[in-house]
Amino acid sequence: MMQAVDASQLKGVDPDVAGVRFAGTVDQNRVESLRALTWDAWMTEYTTPAAMQESIELMRLGKAEINASPDGIDIGGMPLEGLIVAGAITREALGTPGTISYQAGIDMYQPMLAATPAFVWLTSNGNSRVDQITTGRAWLRMNLLTTQQGLALHPVSQCLQEYPKMEPHYLRVHQMLAQPGETVQMLGRLGYAAPAAQTPRWSLDAKIKQA
Numbered sequence: 001m002m003q004a005v006d007a008s009q010l011k012g013v014d015p016d017v018a019g020v021r022f023a024g025t026v027d028q029n030r031v032e033s034l035r036a037l038t039w040d041a042w043m044t045e046y047t048t049p050a051a052m053q054e055s056i057e058l059m060r061l062g063k064a065e066i067n068a069s070p071d072g073i074d075i076g077g078m079p080l081e082g083l084i085v086a087g088a089i090t091r092e093a094l095g096t097p098g099t100i101s102y103q104a105g106i107d108m109y110q111p112m113l114a115a116t117p118a119f120v121w122l123t124s125n126g127n128s129r130v131d132q133i134t135t136g137r138a139w140l141r142m143n144l145l146t147t148q149q150g151l152a153l154h155p156v157s158q159c160l161q162e163y164p165k166m167e168p169h170y171l172r173v174h175q176m177l178a179q180p181g182e183t184v185q186m187l188g189r190l191g192y193a194a195p196a197a198q199t200p201r202w203s204l205d206a207k208i209k210q211a
Contacts, residue, residue, distance in 0.1 A: 001111070001112065001115040001193070002115060002116060002117050002152060002154075002189060002190075002191030002192060002193045003117065003191055003193070004026070004117040004118070004191060004192075005026060005117060005118050005151065005190060005191055006026060007026050009149065009151070010024040010025075010026065010118070010120065010190075012145065012149055013120065013142050013145045013149065013151065013153075013190070014142075014145075015122075015137075015138040015139070015141035015142040015145065016141075017134060017135075017137060017138035017141060018134075019124060019125070019131065019134050020122050020123070020124055020134060020135050020138040020185075021122070021123045021124070021179070021182070022120070022121075022122055022138070022142070023120070023123070023177070024118060024119060024120035024121065024190065025118065026117065026118045030119075030176075031117070031118065031119060033176065034116070034119045034176070034187075035113055035114055035116050037159055037172055037173060037176070038113050038116070038156045038158070038159060038187070038189075039109075039110065039113045039114070040159075040169060041156075041158040041159035041166065041169040041173075042109055042113065042156070042158050044158070044165055044166055044169060045158045045161070045166070046105060046106065047097075048163075048165050049095065051161075051163065051165075052095055053095060055073065056091050056094050056095050057091075058071075058072035058073050059072060059075050059091065059094070060072050060073065060075065060200075061075050061076075061084050061089065061090075061091070062075070062076055062084040062085065063076050063081060070200030070201055071200070071201075071202060074199060074200050075089070077197075088100070088101070089101050113156065113189075116189045116191070117189075117190070117191040118189070118190040118191055119187065119188065119189060119190065120187075120188050121177050121184055121186060121187045121188070122135050122138055122139060122142070122184075122185050123177065123178055123179070123182040123183060123184050123185060124182065124183055124185055125181060125182060125183075126183065127183040127185075131183070131185070132185060135185035135186060139155075139185075139186050150192065151190060151191065151192060152189075152190070152191060152192065152193035152196075153188050153189070154188055154189040154190075155186060155187070155188045156187055156188060156189055157186055157187050157188075159172070159173045159187065160173065160185070160186070160187060173187065
C-alpha cells in the first residue's frame with residue numbers, strides 16, 4: 001500500500017511541459033472523493049465485458065508467454081505461475097464473474113485504491129492528437145521525476161475513457177478537476193510504496209531495423 005506524501009512534494013513532480021497543466025492534491029476531502037470516483041470507474045470497466053476483454057487480451061500469463069511477448073500486462077511469478085500451470089488462472093476464468101480469478105482482481109484493487117494518499121493529474125486546453133501526445137510526454141517526465149524522488153506513480157485513468165457506460169464518471173472527473181475548456185488527459189495515484197520489479201520489455205534489436 002502507498003504511504004502518504006505532503007503538499008510540498010507535489011511541486012517537485014511538476015513535469016513543466018508547455019501546453020499541459022499539472023495539478024495534484026493531498027487534501028483528504030478531495031482525495032476521498034477521487035478514491036470513490038476511481039473505484040467506481042474501475043468497477044465499471046471491470047464489469048463491462050468488452051472493456052474487460054481488451055485488458056485480458058493484453059495479459060501475458062506465465063513466464064513462457066511473458067518471454068515470448070514482453071509487453072502488455074505480465075501475470076507471473078509465484079504463486080501465480082503455479083496457478084497458471086495448474087489451469088486455475090485462465091483467460092476465460094479472468095473474464096467470468098463468480099470465478100476465483102475474477103474475484104481476485106476486485107479483492108486486489110479495492111483496498112489498493114482505497115489506500116491512495118494523493119492524486120496528480122494532467123490537463124490540456126484541447127484534445128487533439130498533438131495535445132494527447134504532448135500530455136503523454138509530460139506524463140513520462142513526471143514518472144521520471146517521481147522515481148527520482150523515491151515516489152511511486154500509478155495511472156488510474158479508467159474514468160477518462162470515452163465509451164457510453166463510462167460517461168457519468170468522465171463527466172464527474174471533468175467537473176472535479178478541469179478548468180473551463182480543458183480535457184483531463186491523465187490521472188494517477190501518488191505516494192511511497194515498496195519497490196516493484198522491472199516490467200518486461202522488448203530489446204531494441206527486436207524493434208529497430210537497420211536502414
